[in-house]
Amino acid sequence: MNSLTHLTNNIPWQRLTTAYGRGTDIPQLIQTGQYEELANLIEHQSTLWQTTPWVLLILLQKLSKQKPEQVSLQEIQLYTAVASAINVDEMDSQNAVETMNELLDEKYLWPEDEEDDELWWEEEEPRGYEQEAFFSYFSYSYLLLKDAIPVFTAIMEENEKLAPAIQELLLMLQSEGERAVE
Template sequence: MNLLAQTTNRVPWQRLTTAYGRGTDIPRLMETGQYEEIANLIEHQSTLWQATPWALLILLRELAKQKPDKVSSKEVQLYLAVASAITVDHMDSQDTVGTMNELLDEKYLWPEDEDEDELLWEEEEPPGYAKEAFFSYYYFSYLLLKDAIPIYTAIMNGNDKLAPAIRELLLLLEPEGVSE
């Protein structure tokens, strides 16, 4: 299954959570190449968020179009941060939704209105954070990163400066290379 090839009509960023609120700013941050800021939103203290797989999907599609010598080390660090949060337990589809697009079903999305966000976070299971959905953020992020291995390999072979970080990333994507 190649998730990078999947089609998604529209990502409702304003209805997806990040480490610091809603994902509304992610498209602007992507457009301006602010990878550190994106990394802070989609991975925090080994936690991945609702916006994580969607941000990866778009970023990795764009990465595939870049020449190896034009890739930013900050972008590679973003992928390393996400990969570092994924453990062997997250590499299995057990306890996940069936498809990545299911994560955009209404039952997983936050309301349009942000006024009640603090109250929602206090709920036992805020929208999109039931076990099945939460594990899916890790699982689909892992699959996206794995699908990008040929892209990473091309970057490693064409950019000596990024090669060590890419090697580290590739090791993290191998089940025996992931810390438990």
């Protein structure tokens, strides 16, 4: 079993939320490369969801092993959608949980049974959306994208069709201070 399959299978997708419910379908969407559908689930109206950092972790690991000509514009657009929701200048990790794995602690996961999901969403702070956890979805998503800059840069240098979209993505990952220096 390859490490991506192992990782995908060990994330409790059915207990993590997306913009449109539970993340149960995410492993299949990742496996079949349905990036547009994934983007709609992990970023919606400038909000990132419980599943977002985990989807990025898996996709970015996969991306690092692909040849530049195999990468699709839809995949780059997924990363751009996530980056567009992040205010880079506010990404101070002091407000995040200590490790990304903490986001899979029982206190953040939704119950196995989906029957009461509507009631859960009506809570003032639904489970997994407390301030620290919610900020962590943005913080770890940002860190994962930042760590992938060398991968994005290599793809951009080898795939001129994707170069404009990747350039846009790379600009989104810079703070105002970094942009001013250039």
